[in-house]
Amino acid sequence: MWIGIGIAVAVLGIWYIGTYNSFRSLDIKIEEALSGIDVALTKRFDTLTKMWDLAKKYMKHEEGTLTKVVELRQKNSGTLKDAQELSDEMTKLQAGLNVVVEQYPDLKSNQTIQEVQQASFNVEEHLQAARRLYNSNVSIYNQKMVMFPSSIVAGIISATKKDFFEAEASKREDVKFD
Amino acid sequence: MFNYFINGRKKAINMFMIPGGLLAIIGFLGGFAQGSGSPIFYFLIFIGVILIIIGSSKVRNLSIEFKNKFLVELLNKKFTNVIFDASNGISRSEVRKAEMLPRGDRFKSNDYISAEYDGVNFKMSDILIQERHSDGKNTRYVTVFKGPFMEFDFHKEVVGKMQVREKSRISLFDRYERIKLEGVEFNKTFKVYATDSHTAFYVLTPTIMEKLIEIENDYPGTFYLSFIEGKIYIALDNRRDNFEIGVFKKIDESLINEFENQLKIISDIIVDLRLNSKLFK
Numbered sequence: 001m002w003i004g005i006g007i008a009v010a011v012l013g014i015w016y017i018g019t020y021n022s023f024r025s026l027d028i029k030i031e032e033a034l035s036g037i038d039v040a041l042t043k044r045f046d047t048l049t050k051m052w053d054l055a056k057k058y059m060k061h062e063e064g065t066l067t068k069v070v071e072l073r074q075k076n077s078g079t080l081k082d083a084q085e086l087s088d089e090m091t092k093l094q095a096g097l098n099v100v101v102e103q104y105p106d107l108k109s110n111q112t113i114q115e116v117q118q119a120s121f122n123v124e125e126h127l128q129a130a131r132r133l134y135n136s137n138v139s140i141y142n143q144k145m146v147m148f149p150s151s152i153v154a155g156i157i158s159a160t161k162k163d164f165f166e167a168e169a170s171k172r173e174d175v176k177f178d
Numbered sequence: 179m180f181n182y183f184i185n186g187r188k189k190a191i192n193m194f195m196i197p198g199g200l201l202a203i204i205g206f207l208g209g210f211a212q213g214s215g216s217p218i219f220y221f222l223i224f225i226g227v228i229l230i231i232i233g234s235s236k237v238r239n240l241s242i243e244f245k246n247k248f249l250v251e252l253l254n255k256k257f258t259n260v261i262f263d264a265s266n267g268i269s270r271s272e273v274r275k276a277e278m279l280p281r282g283d284r285f286k287s288n289d290y291i292s293a294e295y296d297g298v299n300f301k302m303s304d305i306l307i308q309e310r311h312s313d314g315k316n317t318r319y320v321t322v323f324k325g326p327f328m329e330f331d332f333h334k335e336v337v338g339k340m341q342v343r344e345k346s347r348i349s350l351f352d353r354y355e356r357i358k359l360e361g362v363e364f365n366k367t368f369k370v371y372a373t374d375s376h377t378a379f380y381v382l383t384p385t386i387m388e389k390l391i392e393i394e395n396d397y398p399g400t401f402y403l404s405f406i407e408g409k410i411y412i413a414l415d416n417r418r419d420n421f422e423i424g425v426f427k428k429i430d431e432s433l434i435n436e437f438e439n440q441l442k443i444i445s446d447i448i449v450d451l452r453l454n455s456k457l458f459k
Contacts, residue, residue, distance in 0.1 A: 029375075036376055122335065129380035136360045136379075 019153040026141045030162060033134035037083050037165065038076075040127035044090055045073055047120040051097050054113045058100045065093045080163055087127070087165075094120065131165045138162040180429045183244050190236035191425060198229025241423045245289070249421055249437055256441060257293035264421075266290050267303035268327055276329075276411035278341055278404040280322045282307035287327070289421050295445055296454040301329040302444065304420050305413070325399055325416040326443065330453055332410045338377030342368050342390065342403040361387045367394060368401075381405055389450040397443060412447060 052059065052066055059066075072086040101108050101117065108114075142161050145154040153159075205222030212219070242264040253260045267287025273279060286306040293300060305327040308319040341354060345368060354371035357378040364387040372378040382390075394401045399416030420440045423429055448454050 033375075125334075125383070126376075126380060128383070129376055132360060133375050133379040136358070139360070140358075 015149075016153060019150050020157065022150075023141070023144065023153065023157060023159055026137060026144070029137045030134065030141060033130060033137050034078070034080060034083065036130040037087075037127065037134055038078055040123065040130045041076075041083060041086055041090070043123045044087075044094075044120070044127055045069070047116055047123050048090060048093055048097070051113065051116045051120065052093075054110065054116065055097055055100050055107055058104055058107060059096070065089065065096060069093050080165060084165060094124075135164050138164055183240055183423065183429050186240045187237055187423065187425070187429070190233045190240070194229045194233030194236065195425070198226045198231075198233060200226070201229065202226030237423070237425060244423050244429075245421055248434055252434065252437055252441065253291060253293060256438075256445070257295050259292075259294045259299075261290070261292040263290040264288060267305065268301055268329065272329070273305060273307075273327060276327075276404045276406065276409075276413070277339070278343065278402045278411060279305075279327075279413055280307055280309065282322055283310040284308040284319055295448050298448050298453045299331045300444060300448070303327050306419070321417070323413070323415050325414045325418055326420060326440075327413045328411070328444065328447070330410045330412070330447065332405060332408055332453060334381065336377055336381060336405055336408070338373035339407075340370065340372040340377050340381055340405040342370050342382075342401075344394070344401050345369050359387065360384075363391060364388075367391055377405075386451055393443075393446060393450060396446070410451070410453070414443070 048069070069086070069089045072082070072089055076082045076086055098117075101113060141159075144150045145159050145161060201222045203226075205219045205224075205226060208222070209216070209219035245264045246262070249264075250260070250262050253262055265288060267290045269287070270285045273285070273287070274281065284307070287303045289302075289304045291300075291302040303326070305323060305325065306321065307323040309322050311318055311320050339354065345366065354373055355375065357370045357372050357375050358365055359370060359378065359382055361384065364382075368390065370378050370382065390403070397414055397416070399414045399418075402411075402413040402415070404411045421437055423433065427433060
């Protein structure tokens with residue numbers, strides 16, 4: 001009988017360690033995905049400021065948005081909330097820049113602005129990939145947290161539900177080209 | 179227009195393949211009935227096989243002639259910068275570079291096509307890969323892949339490597355990380371392996387995942403896909419040797435239509451996977 005109890009305790013112990021480690025490993029993946037978002041946001045900031053430099057004489061009304069983006073960029077501490085706020089403001093600024101480029105044919109035909117626009121589409125794709133990767137890991141984590149029997153380990157280690165990176169409705173789709 | 183090929187093939191079948199087949203059957207049955215096997219029956223089988231080989235080679239040469247005339251015409255109509263070589267194909271080393279097909283012991287490729295569609299360069303070949311199986315006494319070759327192998331320029335900047343393959347197949351890519359994407363239907367159909375998760379999520383956008391499922395449904399066979407160093411490699415194990423007139427196929431307009439359908443996969447992939455998008459150039 002003692003052997004049976006010993007085996008049962010060992011199996012339970014191994015299962016606990018395995019589940020605990022999978023929570024920790026998902027935690028790390030979520031952290032990595034969040035820094036991936038941060039890297040993409042930095043690249044996006046760079047392309048947006050380049051685009052701004054090229055189009056600034058036409059962008060008088062958008063100066064407030066740029067200032068807000070710069071402020072948010074400076075105070076960004078790498079948390080999900082900061083990243084989300086910065087991303088939303090950058091989307092507004094990008095939209096404003098795109099409208100201005102469309103409005104002024106001389107600006108639209110500028111080779112450098114075309115290249116920067118191309119680069120910003122590419123950066124946008126990277127940001128979306130990073131966001132999807134983050135949300136996918138969060139989804140796995142949250143599911144694991146509520147599913148039995150891993151929910152027992154989640155309770156013991158006081159795991160809390162993670163928030164998703166919510167994109168604006170217009171950004172939930174793939175980037176449109178052409 | 180087709181008479182030269184119809185008559186040529188009829189001649190090869192009637193003069194070589196049918197007599198060869200009959201001689202081989204007579205030799206085999208005679209030897210089998212007699213038990214000990216007289217040399218005359220071996221000789222009949224030998225002559226029969228030789229005649230069949232000559233007949234097959236004549237049909238193959240006609241097939242090459244047919245392709246050089248009609249397939250090249252079709253290729254030039256659909257694509258630009260066309261290079262076609264019926265006798266050679268994409269090399270073994272290039273196929274191995276894709277890291278997605280079994281290595282095999284025997285490799286054959288033919289019908290090399292290199293061209294451009296809507297600004298995208300591509301190459302295509304028919305590939306046959308076989309593995310040697312031996313039980314000590316007998317050795318036989320088992321086909322592990324037969325079908326088209328394609329290589330496309332991919333202008334999207336991808337640092338890592340990625341493989342996509344149908345879920346039903348045994349995985350060869352344990353050295354890469356298994357990635358689960360958020361598409362439920364996609365995860366049911368495909369397994370994804372990549373050097374890093376970001377590469378997989380970057381290349382496989384929701385739209386591309388949807389299109390890959392559509393392509394997989396439209397083209398029967400086992401689907402392989404790999405993204406390496408600015409190239410997309412796609413292979414379809416459909417157990418078919420494309421663009422052949424064969425022995426039994428009807429040689430008429432329907433055969434040209436069949437060739438056209440076999441080429442449709444190229445434009446489908448380029449358009450559906452948006453390889454022609456301005457963003458990626």
